[in-house]
Amino acid sequence: MLAVLEIKWSGIRLEESWKNEQFWLIGGTSAHLAAVIQGLLKVIADIEISFTLTSKSGGDDADDEFADLYTVKWTSLMIPPIVIMMVNLIAIAVGFSRTIYSEIPQWSKLLGGVFFSFWVLAHLYPFAKGLMGRRGRTPTIVFVWSGLLAITISLLCVAINPPSQNWQIGGSFTFP
Structure with missing residues (x-):
């Protein structure tokens, strides 16, 4: 409610604020995360990571709304947001099947968890739309690494918080 009041007082439209939130989440899970890791490597291990600035050219399709998104060079920075999307989709499927x-x-636990997962997925929608905008332009290895990381994170969650011993696969309950 406080955020809505701040938006109203500042004169920013709700749509502009929503887009700002979306791109902060996308940047926070990719470029900002890489910058923090790079800073830690510099401070702790005195490892210098260099990069080269390149100019961006316009996209091939002038009438496409997301043409600028297609000119991005696919890097490992795209793996964390894809992993976050996959983990949230896995969480929705597991929560639904458990319920x-x-x-x-x-049902209240399911609705709370699904709401949070959809909230995260809605924030990452522009990233997903840009990623899937043109088929065949994203290297397969990006999806392979993302899938492996998502599965690893999901299995770690199950290992940390395993189902009770009274439950079998499929959710059938057995009496001791």
Whole structure:
């Protein structure tokens, strides 16, 4: 509510604020994260990472709204946002299946978790639209690494918080 009041008082439209939030999340999970790691490497290990500035040319399609997104060189910086999207999709699927197959479904827990996951996915929508805008332009290795990381994170979550011993695969309950 406070954020809505700040937006109203500052005179920024709600749509502009939403787009700002989306691009802050995209930058925070990719370029900003890489900058923090680079800074830590410089301070702790005195490792200098250099980069080269290149000019951007316009996209091939002048009438395409997202033409500038297609001129991006695909790098490993795109893996963290893709992993976040995959983990949220996996979380929605697992939460839905756990609720459906449980003896006493807890729909409020599912709705809370699904709302949060959809909120994150809605913030990453422009990134996904730019990523999927042209088929065949994204290297397969980006999706392979992202999938492997998402599966690893999901399995770590299950290892840290395993299902109770009374539950079997498929959610059927057995009495001891």
